[in-house]
Amino acid sequence: MEIRLSTTDGLPVYRQIVNQVKYLVASGRLRPGQELPTIRSLAERLVINPNTVVHAYADLERDGVIVCRHGSGSYVAETAQRSSRKEATQSLADKVDSLLADAAHLQLGLEDVLNVIRNRHQQLKRK
Amino acid sequence: MNTPQNQAAVIALNHVSRRYGQKLALDDVSIEVPRGIVLGLVGANGAGKTTLIKHALGLLRAQQGTVRVFGLDPVARPVEVLGRLGYLSEDRDLPPWMTVSELMRYSRAFYAGWDPAYAERLRQQFNLAGNSRIQTLSKGELAKAGLLVALAHRPELLILDEPSSGLDPIVRRELLEAVVRSVADEGRTVLFSSHLLDEISRVSDQVAMVVQGRIVLHGPLHQVLEAHHRMIVRLVKPAADLHRLPGSVSASGGPEEWTVICNGAVEKFRQALRQAGGEVLEESGATFEEIFHARAEQRAGTVAGNLQS
Amino acid sequence: MKTAIRALCWELIWKNRVVFPALALLLAFGAASSVLCAHAAPDVWWASYVRGSILVAFFASVLLGYALFTLMESNEGWRMNSMTTRWFVLPLRTSLLVVAPMVLAFGFTVLLFSAWTPWLKRIVNDLDMTYMLLVFLAGIAAMQALAWTVPRRPGQFWFLASLIFVVLLYVAIMPQDARGWDLRRMTWIKAISIVGLLLAVFALYAARRNRRGDWPGEIPLAWLGGLIFWRGVRRRDFASPFTALFWSDTKPLVRAFTLSWLFLALILVGWVYLMIQLRNGNIPFGFRIVSFIMLDIMPFLGVLWLAGYGLFAGCEPSTGFRTRLSSFRATHPITAGNLAGMRITALILGWCLVWLPLLGLTPFYDGELKGIPDPSSPEMLLRLRAALAWKMALSAHVMVGALPLMLRGRLEGFPVVLLAGLSSWAWTWILAMFLGVEERPGWLWLMVGALLALKLAGAVLALVHSRRIGEITWRFAAGLLGGWLLVTGGLIWILPTWQTGGAWRAIGIALLVPLGRLACCPLAVAANRQR
Numbered sequence: 016m017e018i019r020l021s022t023t024d025g026l027p028v029y030r031q032i033v034n035q036v037k038y039l040v041a042s043g044r045l046r047p048g049q050e051l052p053t054i055r056s057l058a059e060r061l062v063i064n065p066n067t068v069v070h071a072y073a074d075l076e077r078d079g080v081i082v083c084r085h086g087s088g089s090y091v092a093e094t095a096q097r098s099s100r101k102e103a104t105q106s107l108a109d110k111v112d113s114l115l116a117d118a119a120h121l122q123l124g125l126e127d128v129l130n131v132i133r134n135r136h137q138q139l140k141r142k
Numbered sequence: 143m144n145t146p147q148n149q150a151a152v153i154a155l156n157h158v159s160r161r162y163g164q165k166l167a168l169d170d171v172s173i174e175v176p177r178g179i180v181l182g183l184v185g186a187n188g189a190g191k192t193t194l195i196k197h198a199l200g201l202l203r204a205q206q207g208t209v210r211v212f213g214l215d216p217v218a219r220p221v222e223v224l225g226r227l228g229y230l231s232e233d234r235d236l237p238p239w240m241t242v243s244e245l246m247r248y249s250r251a252f253y254a255g256w257d258p259a260y261a262e263r264l265r266q267q268f269n270l271a272g273n274s275r276i277q278t279l280s281k282g283e284l285a286k287a288g289l290l291v292a293l294a295h296r297p298e299l300l301i302l303d304e305p306s307s308g309l310d311p312i313v314r315r316e317l318l319e320a321v322v323r324s325v326a327d328e329g330r331t332v333l334f335s336s337h338l339l340d341e342i343s344r345v346s347d348q349v350a351m352v353v354q355g356r357i358v359l360h361g362p363l364h365q366v367l368e369a370h371h372r373m374i375v376r377l378v379k380p381a382a383d384l385h386r387l388p389g390s391v392s393a394s395g396g397p398e399e400w401t402v403i404c405n406g407a408v409e410k411f412r413q414a415l416r417q418a419g420g421e422v423l424e425e426s427g428a429t430f431e432e433i434f435h436a437r438a439e440q441r442a443g444t445v446a447g448n449l450q451s
Numbered sequence: 452m453k454t455a456i457r458a459l460c461w462e463l464i465w466k467n468r469v470v471f472p473a474l475a476l477l478l479a480f481g482a483a484s485s486v487l488c489a490h491a492a493p494d495v496w497w498a499s500y501v502r503g504s505i506l507v508a509f510f511a512s513v514l515l516g517y518a519l520f521t522l523m524e525s526n527e528g529w530r531m532n533s534m535t536t537r538w539f540v541l542p543l544r545t546s547l548l549v550v551a552p553m554v555l556a557f558g559f560t561v562l563l564f565s566a567w568t569p570w571l572k573r574i575v576n577d578l579d580m581t582y583m584l585l586v587f588l589a590g591i592a593a594m595q596a597l598a599w600t601v602p603r604r605p606g607q608f609w610f611l612a613s614l615i616f617v618v619l620l621y622v623a624i625m626p627q628d629a630r631g632w633d634l635r636r637m638t639w640i641k642a643i644s645i646v647g648l649l650l651a652v653f654a655l656y657a658a659r660r661n662r663r664g665d666w667p668g669e670i671p672l673a674w675l676g677g678l679i680f681w682r683g684v685r686r687r688d689f690a691s692p693f694t695a696l697f698w699s700d701t702k703p704l705v706r707a708f709t710l711s712w713l714f715l716a717l718i719l720v721g722w723v724y725l726m727i728q729l730r731n732g733n734i735p736f737g738f739r740i741v742s743f744i745m746l747d748i749m750p751f752l753g754v755l756w757l758a759g760y761g762l763f764a765g766c767e768p769s770t771g772f773r774t775r776l777s778s779f780r781a782t783h784p785i786t787a788g789n790l791a792g793m794r795i796t797a798l799i800l801g802w803c804l805v806w807l808p809l810l811g812l813t814p815f816y817d818g819e820l821k822g823i824p825d826p827s828s829p830e831m832l833l834r835l836r837a838a839l840a841w842k843m844a845l846s847a848h849v850m851v852g853a854l855p856l857m858l859r860g861r862l863e864g865f866p867v868v869l870l871a872g873l874s875s876w877a878w879t880w881i882l883a884m885f886l887g888v889e890e891r892p893g894w895l896w897l898m899v900g901a902l903l904a905l906k907l908a909g910a911v912l913a914l915v916h917s918r919r920i921g922e923i924t925w926r927f928a929a930g931l932l933g934g935w936l937l938v939t940g941g942l943i944w945i946l947p948t949w950q951t952g953g954a955w956r957a958i959g960i961a962l963l964v965p966l967g968r969l970a971c972c973p974l975a976v977a978a979n980r981q982r
Contacts, residue, residue, distance in 0.1 A: 022343040025372070025427030027364035055326045062318045063344045064180055065326040070364070201781055203981050217981050218920070225784035235777040239703045247688060251695035252783050 016045060016052060020061060028063055032071035033078075034106075040080055040091060041103040051081060051089040150177050151210075152299050152331045153198050158207035160193055160355075167193045169355040172207075175333055175348075180325060182346030182363070183335035184434065190355045191335040192232055195303050198333070199229060211299070225253060227299040228292030232307065234284045236276050242287055243272035246294070253295035261294035268316070282313030289317060293324055300324070302334035306341060314338075318345055343430050351434060353441040359433075370428040370436075373402045373411070377420040385443070387414045392436035403428050403436035455543055459551045463533055467519050473866045474515055477508045477873075478566055484508075485570035502574045504880055509567055511869060513587065516563055518866075520556035521594040521612075534598060539662045549599065549655045556591045560584070579627050585640060586623040589647030590615065596654035599661060610710060617718060692785050696793040701800075712805065776860060776979050787977035788923030791858065795969055798850065806846050833947045840946040841956075844963040845879050847938075851965040855972050860979035882959060891955065899958055906962065910935075910970040917973045927973070935966040 018035050020028060039045040051057075054072065058065040072089055075081045083089045118128050153175040160168040168190050175181045185191050196202040197209050200216030200223060209216060216223040236245060242265065250256040265272065268286040270279075279287060285305060292300060302321070306314040322345060325332060336342055342349060342363075349366060351359040359366060370391070376399050377384075384393035384400055389407035393400050404411050412422060428436070484501045491498065522532045538548050564584045571578060593615050601607050626632065626639055660666040689695040780790070853871030914928040942964065943957045 020344070022340045023429050023431070025367065025429045025432075027367045028344065029364055058322055058326055059319060061344075062315060062322055064322065064347055066180075066347050067364075199782055200981055201778070220980070221784045221786055223784075224782055229778070229782045231778040231782075233778070235779050237699065237703075237777075237779065240699070248695050248699055251689035252692050252785060 018057075018061060020063070029067045029071040029074065032068070033074050036071070036075055037078075037080055037102050038106070041100065045091050047091050047093045049091045051091065053088055151175060152177050152212060153333060154208075154210045155194070155197065155204075156208045156210075158194075158197060158204050158209060160197070160202065160205055166355050168197075170207075171352075171355070171357055173350055173357055173360060175331060177331055178329045179347045180332040180334070180345055182342035182349045183333065183352060184337065184339060184342050184349060185335070185352035186337060186438065189352045191352055192303055193355075194352065195301055195333070195335060198301065199227075200224070226297055227301060228295065228297035229300075230285070230288045230292050230302045230305055232303040234288050236284065236288060236291075238277035239275065241273050241275050242270050242279075245276065245287065245291065249291045249294070255297070256295040260296070261290065264290045264293060264320070267320070282309050282316075285309060285313065285317060286320075289320060293320070296328065296330075298330055300330055300332045300334075302332070304335055304337070306336060306338055314341070321345065339430050339434060351437055353438045356441060358437045358441050363430075366433065367427060367430065369406050370433045371404045371408055372424075372426050372428040372432060373404055373422050374424040375400050375402055375415060375420045375422050377418070387411055387418070391433075392439045399423070403432055455541075455547065456551050459538075459543075459548070460555050463520070463552055463555060467533070470515050470519050470866050473870055474512055474563070476870075477512045477515075481505050481508045481512075481567060481570050485573045489573045500880055504877070505570065505574055507873070507876065509571060511873060512563060512567070515866060515869065516556075516559060517591070517594055520552055520559070520591065521598045534595075536661070545659045545662055546655060549595075549651075549658045553592065553595055553651060553654070556595065557588055560587055560591055577627075579632070579636070582627065582636065582640060582643075583623045585643050585647075586619060589643050589650065590619045592647045592650040592654065593619075596650045596657065599654050599657040600666075610714070613714070692783070693789055693793060696783075696785070696789065697797060700793060700797050708801070708804075715805075776976075781980045786922045786973075787980060788917065788927050788973040791972035791976045792923075792927055794854075794858070795972060798854075802847065802850055806843070806850075836945050836947045840942045840960065844942055844960045847965055848879055848963040849875050851875070851968050853968075855968050855975040858972055858975040858979060860975075879963065882962060899962070903958060903961055906967045910967045913967070913970040913974060917970075917977075920977070922973045922977050931966070931969060935964060939964045 016036075016039065018032060020031055022028075026034075036045070036051075045051075051072075052060070054065050054068045058068050072081065072083060076083050076089075079092055079094065081089050082092045114128065118124075151174040153173075155171055155173050158168055158171045159166070171190075171194060173194075183191050183194065193202065197204055198211055198216065200209075200211075200220050203217050211223050212226060214223050240248065246258075246261055246265070250258065250261075268283075268290060270283055270287060270290070274283075276284065276287065289302075289305070292302075300321070305317055305321075309317070318341060321332060321334070324330060334345075346363050348361060349359070349363045350357055375384075384390055384402055387402075389404045389411040391403045391405050393402045395401045402411075415422065484505050488498060488501050488505075520533045534548070534552050541548075561584065564580065564587070568580045571580070594612065597608065597611055597615065601611065622643070626635070657666060689698065852875045856871060910932070914923065914931065917923045918925065918928060939961050942960050946956055946960065
């Protein structure tokens with residue numbers, strides 16, 4: 016499980032872990048039932064405070080993404096994929112919001128935005 | 143005051159002030175470090191971090207206020223207090239003529255809880271040759287040797303004064319890893335001061351910001367980050383004193399677009415801004431560095447104001 | 452270039468400006484004492500004491516002057532240094548870097564000698580001051596050559612510096628005594644000048660090579676050290692914090708200490724042998740002076756060196772006279788009493804090792820110079836006893852010096868240490884003056900008794916207060932008081948009773964043997980650690 020942290024984008028570290036784990040689950044890189052690294056090993060690997068990892072795992076458990084079995088570690092929840100589709104859609108919605116805001120500032124309308132999306136999609140398919 | 147919070151606090155400074163001649167190094171500082179917490183003390187050079195730490199070690203007598211470590215006064219009971227903590231000093235003044243293994247044997251005589259197997263493991267992890275003289279160690283190895291001596295007796299409290307100053311990124315990471323490992327292993331309390339904000343952000347549970355002798359911020363790190371927002375605003379009317387709007391910490395930029403760091407009361411800020419004839423263009427979370435600069439500016443402004451009045 | 456020279460000279464003078472008040476003080480003392488001697492009757496009992504102290508002051512001034520121009524930066528913490536290898540980065544030629552301090556040092560020495568000559572002439576009027584000046588100038592060249600040659604090894608530097616001093620002393624005084632000095636004077640002067648010049652050239656050569664990094668910076672004696680010292684390191688653990696502290700304070704000094712001790716012992720044995728040989732002829736005057744300096748003054752200064760070179764400073768020995776506790780030391784979980792007690796123990800041990808063997812030799816010196824024909828006579832034994840008791844008390848007093856002040860950590864640097872030692876030396880002269888008084892009026896007894904009571908009361912108060920704040924144990928207090936009683940009692944017992952005023956001298960010894968200052972040491976260390 017590869018996590019990349021940044022201390023320069025204003026998000027607390029635990030939030031970054033939560034977001035990235037959710038992304039990994041949604042994209043299938045973390046499969047349901049797969050074991051997550053222990054709190055201690057993740058803290059050592061990322062060189063962060065173990066309490067931060069505890070906080071992140073607690074949030075993930077509360078959101079139903081992982082399940083913490085006492086004594087034997089943490090695992091990705093079975094239902095994670097489904098609930099994370101909602102999360103994925105939500106995160107996409109955030110990106111679309113910022114896209115639309117940019118478009119408004121550049122004085123481009125909805126049609127222009129859709130055209131750009133279609134063009135880019137076709138270019139990607141060609142590659 | 144004997145609240146449950148107080149009883150659990152490992153270090154408790156209460157209204158401590160310290161003057162060096164004309165200069166006020168600490169200005170009515172009150173701070174508590176609860177058990178098991180990693181507290182990052184952040185501030186510019188000369189802000190008062192080392193002075194604060196020296197008060198906790200009993201190397202400075204409090205001119206005003208009280209200092210309690212493990213519930214004891216470190217000046218009155220130096221042996222008990224110092225025996226339960228490990229300290230890495232800013233200037234790493236280890237005796238230059240000793241070798242690393244001599245240093246370990248020497249330090250062992252002072253601490254009851256010294257674990258020779260653990261010390262040896264640390265020495266190998268840090269890659270320090272036993273028979274190399276302290277004089278010949280590089281800066282990074284010197285810091286590692288100092289950390290070894292501080293950790294090997296498994297202290298309840300670890301105090302690190304600028305552990306990474308002057309070190310290359312590789313050694314910095316090694317040191318931080320060792321600290322993280324020891325926190326994970328034994329839940330010890332750590333107080334460490336640094337002006338490297340990146341380190342503080344990664345490793346601290348709580349953070350305290352010292353600016354010109356005052357603690358301007360103290361709280362859990364994630365709360366601090368979540369409470370502060372960066373707003374880019376546009377003002378139609380010139381400079382309606384942005385500093386005075388509720389919640390604003392600092393404002394910079396101009397003449398039309400300004401970056402404001404806002405703390406907490408976001409809605410009130412927006413309302414006041416609308417009344418003043420401005421609008422919010424962008425809003426995002428503030429990075430720790432921006433919060434630091436904003437708070438430093440705010441404090442400087444207060445001090446300047448005090449000096450003038 | 453002119454401004455560069457001015458800048459270098461300014462740096463040398465300004466960073467060591469603390470020396471100049473000290474030198475002025477010593478000169479004032481020398482002048483005043485000299486005038487006093489000149490106006491007094493020629494055979495008054497305190498004349499020899501005062502003359503001796505004038506020579507001590509002069510010698511100390513010379514030492515300070517030398518220190519001003521020869522300590523390289525490796526002796527940081529002395530609060531004095533002269534040339535530094537930092538100068539190598541300046542855009543100046545090496546010849547300038549070497550010549551500027553040397554010329555300044557020469558000018559300074561000439562000034563010093565001119566200032567002291569009138570006062571010295573009054574007490575010893577057949578000293579050839581010009582010749583001596585030349586010798587000391589050559590000495591400056593030698594010391595500077597040394598400084599540029601072995602900048603990296605302070606231990607070797609000090610060893611060779613002591614050697615140079617001893618040679619200087621001989622060369623300055625001895626040749627003047629032989630008959631026909633006026634005839635041979637010019638030859639000696641020429642020889643010394645040539646040697647001085649050669650040394651100056653050597654200094655330049657060494658500095659040039661040093662700048663290029665092409666110079667070892669030390670005399671490769673490591674193999675010799677390996678021969679002399681057993682390489683086995685004790686691998687057992689330390690039994691207690693006290694043992695660990697003691698080891699950490701004495702270990703780095705063992706090698707330097709042993710070598711210096713051997714060196715000193717060799718010199719003294721040779722000296723005594725010379726004296727015995729000369730016994731049949733007339734003992735020359737120069738010999739007397741040098742004997743006085745060697746056997747009466749140098750051991751005390753040697754004791755000062757011992758005390759100063761880290762054994763009593765508040766932190767690690769290798770940093771010289773820096774007395775502020777390092778934070779490594781200050782955060783050891785030990786009481787101030789432990790730290791102070793360890794220092795005191797090391798000091799006492801060092802004193803036993805250095806001074807006691809010397810004491811064995813001084814009665815011979817006393818006996819020979821004061822003309823006792825038969826060395827095994829009972830008179831000799833009595834002289835032995837008197838010398839032992841008196842000199843032991845004196846040297847212990849001087850050795851402790853201003854120990855609490857040093858441990859307090861507020862004063863730093865070589866000039867301060869020297870002055871502190873000299874001031875306790877001055878106190879011994881004052882005491883000796885009182886004790887030499889023939890008639891003892893009642894008020895004198897009262898005053899001396901009061902002083903003794905003050906000393907004891909002060910010590911007890913200090914110990915009680917230290918105990919109250921928890922910095923010492925009752926064992927420490929008991930040990931200190933008991934030790935003092937033992938030593939004082941022992942010395943008084945040794946003191947022979949045939950000397951007039953035995954009781955008087957007994958009180959003198961009780962006043963000299965250090966107690967009060969030692970009792971204040973734990974408080975001083977505690978104040979050093981917690982500012």
